[in-house]
Amino acid sequence: MSRQSRNSRYEPINWHEIFQKIDSDGDGYILRSELKQYLLRTPVSEVPLSDDMVDSMLYHVDYDNDGFINLQEFYGLVNVPVDSKTRSIVQRTLVATAFSLAPRSQVSHGDRHYIAEYSCCPPPLLIPLLCTAQVGVFIYYAMTMGDVGPYSPVPWSSPLIYDPKRRLEMWRFISYMFLHAGYVHLLSNVVVALFVGIPLEMVHKWWRLLILYIAGVLAGSLAASLLDPKSYLVGASGGCYALIAAHLANIIINWAEMPFNWVRLVVLITLMATDIGVFAYMTLTNTASRVSYVAHLAGFVAGLLVGMVTLRNLREHKWEVVLKWVGLVIFLALITAAIIIHVFFPDLIGLYPPMPERRLSESLIKAPEPTVSV
Template identity: 40%
Template sequence: MPGQGETTVSVPLTPTRSDLYWRRIFNKYDRDADGKISYAELKEIIESREYEHDLPDNVVEKIMKLADRDNSGYLDFNEFVEMMHNPDFKAVFGHFVARYVHSIVPHRGPVDTTGMGPGFLYVPKSLRDGTYEEEYSCWPPAICMILISLVEIVMFCYDAAHGSTTAVGPLAKIFIYNPHKRHEAWRFITYMFVHVGVVHLLVNLLVQLFLGVPLEMVHRWWRVTLVYLAGVAAGSLATSLTDPRVHLAGASGGVYALIAAHIATIIMNWAEMEFAIIQLLVFLLLAAVDIGTAVYDRYWGAGVTNIGYVAHLAGAIAGLLVGIGVLRNLEKRKWEKRLWWAAVILYCCLMLAGILANIFWVDHFPDTKL
């Protein structure tokens, strides 16, 4: 135990960045703001629903035994910091404590540093890495993409039962995007439920579940739904303008929106993600290869294909812009705020232009007589 003189010398007049970081965590524990953490406060936090699966049941007793050096029944700030740096403590609790500490401070911003005036909490990059991954949660359950996939499967099976798996069944005729029936506005969205063949359906199902469910676990269902539907709508609007006589089926616009949404969330949460550059390159490569293949098959490949690559590209653009606009950003920076406004304005302008063109550019489209 250091003496009084040593203690006086070691306390800086201005709090360091590390002090501010640990003070933020300490204040999060200290529910009644009395400057110390009681057994009851620790127990209340640990047994709360959000953290009940992160720490073992006997964690309170072990924390108090290891950290309460003066046996006062409370942890003051110095004891708390020592506890978090104690190698014996880390050996006992392993990853549980690290995960718990990161979980309680995912949102960073201006804080009051206990009487020293407003300040900005700086967290070093080494402490921010992986924070995004720790935001994954199974509650509420990620069921939106699952439900959409089930609807696609049911509709495909219904048409198959009526003798068609090539988007000419009774349901497909109602929901497919048909350029001769553009006045039926629902077709600009509902074409996502129609698929041409089993392979087409399975590929879209696998990709949208593989990419959509993880997004829902971090960003919640309604944000992912907005991104997905934005990609679907952008795909049909863009296809109607560039390929006005093409029928459109499949969820590729929404699927590419999900791919681009992952890119958007990597950009907006770069410092909070582990291996961000690798994830970004993987998604960019995936999108580039698929779109490139679709373009090649459409114009230079053997046989006749009608792959709507414009819907892929438009869906990706919509997913990127809407993803930046609606998906969670764990730590907002000035340039990210400017990027947010630019993305929202650009998306609104593109969508408005697409809608107006579809309404008023009558000569560009085929007659509405089938």
């Protein structure tokens, strides 16, 4: 018995199964242009479907006009409002196409456009919630300390600040991201997070962004503590730079699917080159600064390495699989090495002895100037 005879008019056709066979990567969508080619090159009748007829039918059933046919639209194609003879040809062509295709693979459509992946369902909530929390914490300390300015207040005694004398309170390596030294510092981080983070969250979803953000914050505090062990640390710039670097990782793993890829790449390289240039100038000229460029750089590196692993890859190549695992190993090795140094070899970098007990007076805590990761 031939394959087509299995689906004669006397047997019910499982159109969901047919859709799944044509949907080669199993993502729930069939590229409209691809389906058109299937219908045109699969003859099942003496009267083949014409190019204009197929275009008209697919346009009619692609309700949202996004260039893809989902299952609901596929059912519309099966029952497209044309004469019964043409409809029968369409149905038999779809069945023949399904059984002529290779088994389903894990390779995504090569011409899937990155912008088609943007989604507001569920809406992006993580980045707005993080920014709201940071603004709320700033308002709280501004009200309790009674000092609001471009570079104040700095809540020295806060349980959230990274205090080099209290590094055994491990949450401080992350919780410092909720504090900011003045509204200029707060505004810059919030604007960057919203501008960069929301588009990423709409494509890659909140949990991937959370991993990236925390990785950048943790890498920033560990690196700043290693290279500037006497300084306090506030600000979410490590997380913000991780989001910026995630865009670079996103471009690398989705290069062919992303519009304006060269423009995005040039903008990111320019941004980082500017920051690195300022850092080099400040270092060579011994200019005093409260900005922790080390935290910026560490957050960026963390975002790049972790981003290649956590972000969605619309079309995965073998070299990308190797690259992401190499990146993950490098990131874990760096973080592990930094933790080992902090725990077992603090004298190597001149860290304060850990003092978790609360016995320092407010005046002593206020003595040093903090490093602010703007």
